[in-house]
Amino acid sequence: MSIYIIGIGGTGAKCVEAIAQLAAIGLFNEQPLKVLFIDADETNGNLNRARSSLSSYQRCYELVSGGDKQQCPWMKTPIESFDLWSPFAEQSFNKELKTFFNYNTLKQNQPTLGNLFDVLYTKEEREANLDVGFRGRPAIGSAVMSQVDLDRLDQEPWGRFIQQIQTDTSSGKNPKVFLCGSIFGGTGASGLPTIARLIDNKLKKINIRDRVQIGCLFALPYFGFSATPDEDPNGIYARSEQFLLNTEAALRYYVTQGQVIFDTVYLLGNENFSTVKFSIGKNDQCNDPHFIELYAGLAARQFLLKPPSQKGAVVLISRKNMGHLTWNDIPEQGEVKPNLVNATRFAYTWLAEIAPELANAKQQGVDRFQRLAPWLTKFFRPAKSQANLPEFSDLKQQEAIGIISNWCENYLRWLTEIHKCTGDSIELFNVSAFDDLNSELKGEELPNLVIGDNRDKSRKSQDTPKKIKERLNPSVVTPPNQGTVGLAKAVYLLCKL
Missing domain, CATH: 3.40.50.1440 (Tubulin/FtsZ, GTPase domain)
Known part of the structure; x- marks a missing residue:
């Protein structure tokens, strides 16, 4: 249809x-x-x-x-x-x-x-x-x-x-x-x-x-x-x-x-x-x-x-309280909220952690940078390696990084601005963590992005970009995906609460 x-x-x-x-x-x-x-x-x-x-x-x-x-x-x-x-x-x-x-x-x-x-x-x-x-x-x-x-x-x-x-x-x-x-x-x-x-x-x-x-x-x-x-x-x-x-x-x-x-x-x-x-x-x-x-x-x-x-x-x-908008005011919250949360956490993690590390890898070279980010060689072929993986320096892989980053910035900018309506308090996300995309985003803010997140401190302490990167693997995606697209999809799935 x-x-x-x-x-x-x-x-x-x-x-x-x-x-x-x-x-x-x-x-x-x-x-x-x-x-x-x-x-x-x-x-x-x-x-x-x-x-x-x-x-x-x-x-x-x-x-x-x-x-x-x-x-x-x-x-x-x-x-x-x-x-x-x-x-x-x-x-x-x-x-x-x-x-x-x-x-x-x-x-x-x-x-x-x-x-x-x-x-x-x-x-x-x-x-x-x-x-x-x-x-x-x-x-x-x-x-x-x-x-x-x-x-x-x-x-x-x-x-x-x-x-x-x-x-x-x-x-x-x-x-x-x-x-x-x-x-x-x-x-x-x-x-x-x-x-x-x-x-x-x-x-x-x-x-x-x-x-x-x-x-x-x-x-x-x-x-x-x-x-x-x-x-x-x-x-x-x-x-x-x-x-x-x-x-x-x-x-x-x-x-x-x-x-x-x-x-x-x-x-x-x-x-x-x-x-x-x-x-x-x-x-x-x-x-x-x-x-x-x-x-x-x-x-x-x-x-x-x-x-x-x-x-x-x-x-x-309608909403419960004039001047306030919370998750309880979102229609079909059970379906809508998880998708909004997943996408926001992904876009934030990509811009705060993944994209900067990919930029550093490009500058330093994969062989040198892979010691700091071992997940990199699970998606891209190291130099002099015969692994059947895309080459990180390939122009298409680099263009893909830019396209995904551009979408993440566009989405987070839109999300930020719908939270800043005169006379209304929008209580969905803590957009102060990403309201300035020209500054460096802090990965440690990931567990605090969702307003009303009632997870206990123990679960939140395990919700870090470092933990996500430790679990990164092409096999996270079905069927397994490699290169920039596989990396992005794996991050997206691992950012689900």
Whole structure:
């Protein structure tokens, strides 16, 4: 069963990033996730970050995929990307609302419609450059998005997107489409219902709608900002004081229109608004990950693996204490927590102990360094040895070390930032141990990474990188793996609590 993930706008892109992080640590199955980004702001910082995380994932997946996925769930889910679609894909300049609707021609040939256009949109809205997105105005975004016609849309990726869904249904699969984004800004609020309706209509037209489930995550307000003093108070940009009004209007649409489209809807928001830097758009709009996006990833997981049986179900979640988030607030904790813990301990151990020793071995030479790290020669061939092992100095082995380290840094950085939300105490991991990846990580912090770890002192004292390295052996992995990939998988398995 394939699941098609559509991230709409900046928040949608951040949700996709969270989904990729959870897929990496084994919380999805082995069926492919197929991702599509939608944004009018093609250089949005949140979008760029998500695409970068996805690229890091795909490089690591290509490297380590294979083997027993039940034993080692790391990187078991393939993720394919349709990349980015913009409603302005065929319009490289003059990305203004009036240009998009041929306003001057409309006024001349159909003055009644032109006058209505004047009533609906101010002069500033008509002339605002939309290459930075829809500027927090759902009315602008909805007008643009409503012009999308999947029947006449020749440019990619929509052709492949619909074709792959059709191919899935023809082969007996029941694919799922999951849209995610905010409903309090511009792009998400306008794109979520509009794109979902277009897909719904298209699938009905080709007679496969009854074999495809459509789910949606509506992100309610969870951050806010204030415009800088030099910003025009009458300018066309998103205003956080309008978020609740935008949300109310979007939810009213769902009640009257959306229930016939979506099989399942997830609603996520937060009482405490995290403060983010004001930005109109483009690269400068890059907000840190938030724990709400962790929940978004878990919502996508539930929709894929264990969706509600009732059509039209609306799924909410709450936590025990406002302002605090603990392991007890994580849905399906028995499945989710072990994977998060395993991946975090692995990434930390790799960056604190394994990667530095591999760097030293490269600098000093394997023959000299193996006396300090005898585990090295279990995975790599020493110089002048005839052992049937990969050569440590081989370019592919060295590139693999970099790819794995890059993923570990990306994952720990994301994990750190979801713990630092304004007004909330996130009590999952002691991220102070790795919140500065530019400094030297201390291996002795490994047993203290998980908040609420109730192991006794004796067990914790045995939980050290030294003990892990003593047990390192290719045979830890089934089937036995050698070289950098075998080493990484062995470390991953040995880091399981």
